Amino acid sequence: MTSTTISTPLTKGLSDQAETILKHRYLLKDDKGSLVEDSASLFRRVAKAIASIETTYYTLEVETELIEKDFFEMLSNLEFIPNSPTLMNAGTEQGTLSACFVLPLEDSMEGIMKAATDSAMVQKFGGGTGFSLSKIRPKGSKIKTTHGIACGPIEVLKTLSRVSSMITQGGKRDGANMAVMSVYHPDILEFISCKSTEGDIHNFNISVGVDSYWMDCVVNGLDYTLINPHDNTVAGKLNAKDVFNKIVKGAWKNGEPGMIFLDQVNTDNHVTQTYGEMIATNPCGEQPLLGNESCNLGSINLAQFYSNKDLQLVEEPVWKVQINWERLQKVTRLSTRFLDNVIDANHYATSDIEQMTKATRKIGLGVMGFADLLIQLRIPYDSETAREVGNEIMSKIKEWADDESLELGAERGAFPAWEDSTFDKNSELYRNHCRLTVAPTGTISMLADCSSGIEPTFALAWKKQNILEGKSFNYVNKYFEADAKEHGFYSQGLMDYLANGGSLQESPYDIPVWVKNVYTTSPDISPKDHVLMQATFQKHVDSGISKTINFANEATTEDVKEAYMLAWETKCKGITVYRAGSREKEVLVKGTEDVQMGLTDKALAAIKENEDIVYNILDNSGDCCDNPYIVMESGCETCKACGFSACVIA
Numbered sequence: 001m002t003s004t005t006i007s008t009p010l011t012k013g014l015s016d017q018a019e020t021i022l023k024h025r026y027l028l029k030d031d032k033g034s035l036v037e038d039s040a041s042l043f044r045r046v047a048k049a050i051a052s053i054e055t056t057y058y059t060l061e062v063e064t065e066l067i068e069k070d071f072f073e074m075l076s077n078l079e080f081i082p083n084s085p086t087l088m089n090a091g092t093e094q095g096t097l098s099a100c101f102v103l104p105l106e107d108s109m110e111g112i113m114k115a116a117t118d119s120a121m122v123q124k125f126g127g128g129t130g131f132s133l134s135k136i137r138p139k140g141s142k143i144k145t146t147h148g149i150a151c152g153p154i155e156v157l158k159t160l161s162r163v164s165s166m167i168t169q170g171g172k173r174d175g176a177n178m179a180v181m182s183v184y185h186p187d188i189l190e191f192i193s194c195k196s197t198e199g200d201i202h203n204f205n206i207s208v209g210v211d212s213y214w215m216d217c218v219v220n221g222l223d224y225t226l227i228n229p230h231d232n233t234v235a236g237k238l239n240a241k242d243v244f245n246k247i248v249k250g251a252w253k254n255g256e257p258g259m260i261f262l263d264q265v266n267t268d269n270h271v272t273q274t275y276g277e278m279i280a281t282n283p284c285g286e287q288p289l290l291g292n293e294s295c296n297l298g299s300i301n302l303a304q305f306y307s308n309k310d311l312q313l314v315e316e317p318v319w320k321v322q323i324n325w326e327r328l329q330k331v332t333r334l335s336t337r338f339l340d341n342v343i344d345a346n347h348y349a350t351s352d353i354e355q356m357t358k359a360t361r362k363i364g365l366g367v368m369g370f371a372d373l374l375i376q377l378r379i380p381y382d383s384e385t386a387r388e389v390g391n392e393i394m395s396k397i398k399e400w401a402d403d404e405s406l407e408l409g410a411e412r413g414a415f416p417a418w419e420d421s422t423f424d425k426n427s428e429l430y431r432n433h434c435r436l437t438v439a440p441t442g443t444i445s446m447l448a449d450c451s452s453g454i455e456p457t458f459a460l461a462w463k464k465q466n467i468l469e470g471k472s473f474n475y476v477n478k479y480f481e482a483d484a485k486e487h488g489f490y491s492q493g494l495m496d497y498l499a500n501g502g503s504l505q506e507s508p509y510d511i512p513v514w515v516k517n518v519y520t521t522s523p524d525i526s527p528k529d530h531v532l533m534q535a536t537f538q539k540h541v542d543s544g545i546s547k548t549i550n551f552a553n554e555a556t557t558e559d560v561k562e563a564y565m566l567a568w569e570t571k572c573k574g575i576t577v578y579r580a581g582s583r584e585k586e587v588l589v590k591g592t593e594d595v596q597m598g599l600t601d602k603a604l605a606a607i608k609e610n611e612d613i614v615y616n617i618l619d620n621s622g623d624c625c626d627n628p629y630i631v632m633e634s635g636c637e638t639c640k641a642c643g644f645s646a647c648v649i650a
Helices: 016-026 039-057 061-076 084-089 109-124 153-165 188-192 212-220 240-254 262-268 325-345 351-360 370-377 384-412 416-420 442-447 478-486 492-499 513-518 527-538 557-569 601-606
Strands: 003-006 080-082 100-102 128-132 177-182 204-210 223-228 233-239 258-261 294-301 363-368 461-467 471-476 548-551 574-579 586-590 612-616 630-633 636-639
Touching (some): 016 039, 016 084, 016 442, 039 084, 039 325, 061 325, 080 325, 109 128, 109 153, 188 240, 212 223, 240 574, 294 442, 370 478, 384 527, 461 492, 527 548
Parallel strands (some): 294 363, 548 574
Antiparallel strands (some): 223 233, 586 612, 630 636
């Protein structure tokens, strides 16, 4: 089989891969399936639809046109891209524009069925839903009205999973969900292990909700009390360290459950007295929400703000003058305004969701392309300097997003729940209860041709097989390819080696040391450095961060335990881990023995005779391509070959 390398152009234009994803998933089609728009007209459609909201706030027509022009410019320059539902549905008069939803799940037949119905309506048009199982009475509890026995929260979870499996989001992908259960629930042990057998529960990520009191019990090896949510009675005791070890073992086995630090989450909940605490998140875990709340997300592509200025006579750190801060400020303020407009342009699945969303007007502005920016700055991801860059960037984005929300508050009024909030009533009025979220950006980062979220580069090259008359094509990181050619270490052999799973750090090829330092990939980076980067950004983000702490296959449960503890100690709002090769459901694609490292015994057994290589693949793979390359980033499994992901904001 011959091997050819496909390069991605170093331009602001869309890559071939991005164009393919757009045609398959985003561009409008007629009844016969023929395309009726191209990428430019998609961005114009979205810009026009979102800018049109300006007129409802008495903005002059000429000013609205200028704002529409600004929106189009930042979209077409790939400086900012909203979540997938906005790209798909804005200007079509159908479907939701938001990606993230949390639905209330009450302890009654009516409440359970309403949650199932509402989730189906949300997912029908591209939204992902989160639920808390914490209010559902334990399995075996007596039901007075029917004299029956309660099935328990895990059976409720399975019911919601079956409903979700029936839905195809906007005709594009299966539904995606998150289930959270409080560690104090009597059925917590069953919840922790409910996905240990793969395939029993589809379309759901699971996370355990904990607090600092419980984590202190873990540290000190103490017992804690279980509480029956139905009547608030004591339902027994468990040893916190034993439960924590079960969580860790499950995460080591197949990446689940994650953990959500609910007290840390609610430090940024300013409407607790009126609406209660946030006890669940969207499917990828970065957006905690109240029941019936939704949030629309969008991400700034940091890779586009590298500025190769004349560095002579620079007194401060060089990287500070290599970032176009002026343009970044403008795009931050524009995108904040854009996302606030989306709330009014939206079509809501239920009146309850519309009412709650407009009461708090949460938006989720985040970033992607951070790793690409570091590469351009020649800064290793796993360095203190990289964290300094992340801290500076996110602190400024927070400042500018807050300023724009305050300006919108002055223009349009504060979010309606302001009077019942804990914000200082003598201060200026925020338009939006929360402003910042770091999302996975799996597919939209591929549209922007940049690294996802705040993740490091996952791979420098990967292989797509059996296309174009049986040839094998290597997709190569554009920055790495350019440096390899400029500095004289490019070869087809090197690209094939990397595409077949070879490590740059252990490469038999002659690679400059500085290249190995700058081009560290996710598997090369220690879990500690993964967590510390997440914590750096979390300091300036009032919602959460979707990030995966990737482990090598040989990682131990102790390694996972240390990561979970560090996430709590550094005040992250949640944590997701994934150990390479730890999931059993795989898809076969051709490759070499170099890629077999980290595979399960089951996977290795499957390739003994045919030398096929097994990659882990998500459960909802029906819409994926024939030759997927699946990676786990930001809590989402995403195909780097075609852009498919079960995550709604990908």
